[in-house]
Amino acid sequence: MLSKKVLLFSLAVTMLVSCKTSNIDGSATFNHDNKYDSEFPSYSVSKDLKKISNSIKKMDIIAFYATYYFPKNIHVNKSSITEELLETYEDDMTISHESVSGTATVIYNNNNLVGLLTCAHVIDFPDSVFSYYDEDEHTIQTLSVKIKQQNHISGIPSGEPIEIIAQDTKKDIAILSRKTEINDTPVQTLRYPIGNVKDLQWGSIVYIMGYPLGNLMVTRALVSLSDKVKSGVFITDALYNHGISGSPVFAIRDGAPNFELVGMASSAAAQASNILVPDEDYKKTSRLKSNYDGKIFVDNNKLISYGVTFSVTITEIITFIHSNEKALTDKGFNMNDFFM
Numbered sequence: 001m002l003s004k005k006v007l008l009f010s011l012a013v014t015m016l017v018s019c020k021t022s023n024i025d026g027s028a029t030f031n032h033d034n035k036y037d038s039e040f041p042s043y044s045v046s047k048d049l050k051k052i053s054n055s056i057k058k059m060d061i062i063a064f065y066a067t068y069y070f071p072k073n074i075h076v077n078k079s080s081i082t083e084e085l086l087e088t089y090e091d092d093m094t095i096s097h098e099s100v101s102g103t104a105t106v107i108y109n110n111n112n113l114v115g116l117l118t119c120a121h122v123i124d125f126p127d128s129v130f131s132y133y134d135e136d137e138h139t140i141q142t143l144s145v146k147i148k149q150q151n152h153i154s155g156i157p158s159g160e161p162i163e164i165i166a167q168d169t170k171k172d173i174a175i176l177s178r179k180t181e182i183n184d185t186p187v188q189t190l191r192y193p194i195g196n197v198k199d200l201q202w203g204s205i206v207y208i209m210g211y212p213l214g215n216l217m218v219t220r221a222l223v224s225l226s227d228k229v230k231s232g233v234f235i236t237d238a239l240y241n242h243g244i245s246g247s248p249v250f251a252i253r254d255g256a257p258n259f260e261l262v263g264m265a266s267s268a269a270a271q272a273s274n275i276l277v278p279d280e281d282y283k284k285t286s287r288l289k290s291n292y293d294g295k296i297f298v299d300n301n302k303l304i305s306y307g308v309t310f311s312v313t314i315t316e317i318i319t320f321i322h323s324n325e326k327a328l329t330d331k332g333f334n335m336n337d338f339f340m
Contacts, residue, residue: 210247
């Protein structure tokens with residue numbers, strides 16, 4: 001009876017050992033299957049994440065708008081808007097601004113030319129915005145014209161203004177650049193292998209690093225496969241928050257520290273609703289429970305559905321870069337130096 005128990009114990013140990021191998025330091029790693037891992041790393045990846053963080057930058061975009069108000073009885077439509085008309089209603093014109101924060105990743109740095117990857121929706125502000133009277137959808141009530149846009153990215157040397165070199169609003173990808181001054185402060189490029197989204201599996205673990213709410217943070221999430229992968233998007237359960245757009249997404253192939261870039265966090269599921277808000281000057285005050293008789297505006301309010309984050313695949317990003325080769329080379333980029 002004793003020998004039988006010993007035999008069963010030996011078989012159990014053999015099965016356990018066969019599922020794992022051991023590193024020199026004694027930690028266990030799983031069999032190599034050339035797929036992205038769905039188990040937690042067997043040892044710390046903090047050094048690698050610190051290295052990744054050096055190439056990730058906070059981005060702040062501000063667009064300034066001049067807004068004109070037209071009385072209903074003059075029946076302004078798009079074809080009737082002229083410079084003379086705007087001058088007529090210039091006294092009632094107000095200046096406002098819209099701001100968005102996001103994340104940009106340095107993917108190019110050569111000859112003082114820095115290239116950054118981000119989401120198109122972060123830097124894409126419309127040139128003009130119209131609102132209409134409810135009773136007549138063709139009669140314009142307000143016209144907001146963009147008069148200036150400031151693009152600021154922290155952590156890169158000063159130089160020429162940041163330019164938008166290429167963007168695709170449908171795919172939600174954009175490349176920015178800055179010609180920097182000669183500076184002793186190095187700009188770290190993201191130097192990690194380009195991954196293959198086809199190797200993601202149900203439950204593959206990914207790391208997302210960016211600036212949600214303006215703070216550099218890393219989060220870990222699980223991949224869920226769907227037909228959206230075919231359209232260049234995959235889904236994770238990352239807790240998306242404002243500012244994470246543009247954050248790089250990494251997976252680990254066959255154990256740490258084998259990080260590979262598999263995509264870029266783009267958007268989250270959200271529920272939209274329209275709300276009434278006062279003018280900008282009133283919102284800047286701290287008055288509560290006071291009567292308000294100023295102009296009322298309709299604003300779009302979006303409530304994030306946390307835990308459903310969409311990411312653009314690395315395949316779409318690489319295709320986008322190559323499809324904009326002319327625009328990039330005209331600005332001085334060498335196509336062989338991306339991610340180098």
